[in-house]
Amino acid sequence: MHSPPHPDAAWQEWLPDAAAGLIVAALGLVIAILNYGAFDEYAGAVPLGLSPYRQVALLAVVAIVMGAAIGLSRLAPGAALATVWVLAGTHVLVGVPILATELAVVVVAFGTARWGSTAIVWLSALSIPAGAIVAVRFLASDIRRVLSGFIDLSALANLAEQWQPGAIVIGAALLGLPWMAGMVLRVAAGARTTADLASVDVARAEADRAQARQIARLREDQARLARDVHDVVGHSLAVILAQAESGQYLPDGDPAALKTTLANIADSARTSLQSVRHVLSATQEGIAAPTPGLDSLVEGLRTSGHEVASTESGAPQPMPPELELTAFRTLQEMATNAMKHGRRDRPITVERRWPDGDWEATLRISVSNVAAAEPATWLPDWTAGQGLTGMRERVESAGGRLDVDRRDVAGEPRFTATAWIPVRRSLP
Template structure:
């Protein structure tokens, strides 16, 4: 009984059954998988058997002892009222038990103490309302079952041929049946509640897992978009500046045009290598301990169209700012670079964030500050932080925006990822300033420090 109840419940809620069920398992669990059909069949069988029993019992009585009303009408009507509600004992347990109890009470009040076998449906109704009904409903049903046991005993005691001892025995026997049914129903109810909680928890965990997967995919798309923006937008800005500058300088200074073309080639190759590395991330996704958090290494492979994926190289950090400044100077941007404090090596993720923020700030100067702006880059090392400040005297604060840029948004996202404080906006008196304070490991925790020269 316990095994059947648990197996039925597990299948009904889809829990604990991972393998293809056997024929026996399917047969055992069929009632819970097809509740309406099973209960209808059960009600039909019990009703038919009870009606047959009523007719057979009445036919076996002597002709002079028969009573159409007490032997046919009352038992048949009571059988229908008691047994038919079994068809919806689980879908509407309170209504079913109320009808069943009413039928049993009616035939007892009519002077018929027992209708065999219809009265066997009364314990079934008690089980149903206790297992599937409300607490109030099964409490009333249990009290009614106890009262019914006493009432049956009283009716037997008042019937000729039955002694008081037999009436007491009947009351105790019927009461024990109801008590056993009620106890099994409580166990069933507790098990159903436990399985329902497990099902709800499993559904919640599944929803959380799906939400985490969606969030992880969104975070990864954002990270890739940020990397693509930092690589491509910066490189294209430098390329456009060099191309425009070389075109205007070609007539007066051919060597300037040559230098611009050389810079275009270098920046283009560097951008291509970065894009190949990023494509390698998307194709393979192998973690690289030397890369920034959330980044991956790209193995050697051949891309579509014959483009090879560049081998993994360390991501740029604060030490790469010198090369970045030189690159911006070749784009005819007047940049001054200063470092204060004691420089030291940073974790790859923090170093990459600092580099990207400075890179994006300089790119924005090149795009929006107007002709010949003066730019200053300050890297200030503190005991537990590093401050990156990029300011210019151009017209970036008043320059019109096309509304499609994501540079400042990307910088804010990067800063938020490492708990940094980023401020970006116009300076008093003109120009634009980006200032980012990044928390870093304290100087004592560093194995060694290294000097980064100012330019």
């Protein structure tokens, strides 16, 4: 759940533990010096027959080692736990009296549960009942001596041997309380870490979604730009090439007609160049390019030399800029396809029907022409297959629909494209 801090952790983290360890070691040294010569009274004998001086020195070592265990409880919980067990073995085997400062072992119990590895947590959990048994079975007299300095134990003086099981339970509970407190804080820290990681994951996912949306917008803008350039260039080339072809059939002795045709070609090229510039500038600046009227497209068809039968029904209505542009580009592509695939000796039919009431809020645009026996080859190959797909995507993105039909009418193959385009924005 939680790994111990790395030895190279900032000294500020370790400073409180080091200060606590120094305090415990200093108090232990003071107790050892103040009780010089009184160990026979406490322990019943001098440990291993040592002189009082050496006995004080031994207790000073115990005090320092206990302080070190406290100082290592966060930085190295495993080492702190091992140190406590070494001290317990020293008390049992050597008979060194217990110092009051060794009650700070509860800090080690807390530290092993809070900062120890999984193995240390299990070892510390097993050490709690084991330590209580060792304390009651082998160190009971020393522990009573230490506790008598803090509480009155006279009521327990005449208890029989049956007190030991209860004392073991009490001792385990006293050690278990700080251990459980460490476990509670460990779990809480793990939950906070999990929550922090979850927050990071959520933030990363949100950033990924934002990036994906930005990429999608860029791709959509690129696709829209490609469609607009395709529509403008394709339509202009169709008009220019149709006018150039018609010029081949002008009488040789009619220079005025030839000049008119060349002027129309120049006007178409100039208009095409201006339209491309508007499309590119609008894309770069993020503004809507001005949209010519639908009538201009019909007139452009006529100047190309095609016969056009144009009808318009209903009252024209103002449209939002994006829908107006959709209607213009759709009719533009329809007219381009009609010039590209239609017969020049048959008229192109253009119908526009505006909505008559609120129940029908769409503009119906239909372009029909007699298909040529052989497909035209005078337009560049890069326009093949792109017009209908782009037109359908454009109309559907605006909330409309497109229908393309090819059937025989009076023995002639007639190609009809019909689009229904909303005249108002859809409600969100």
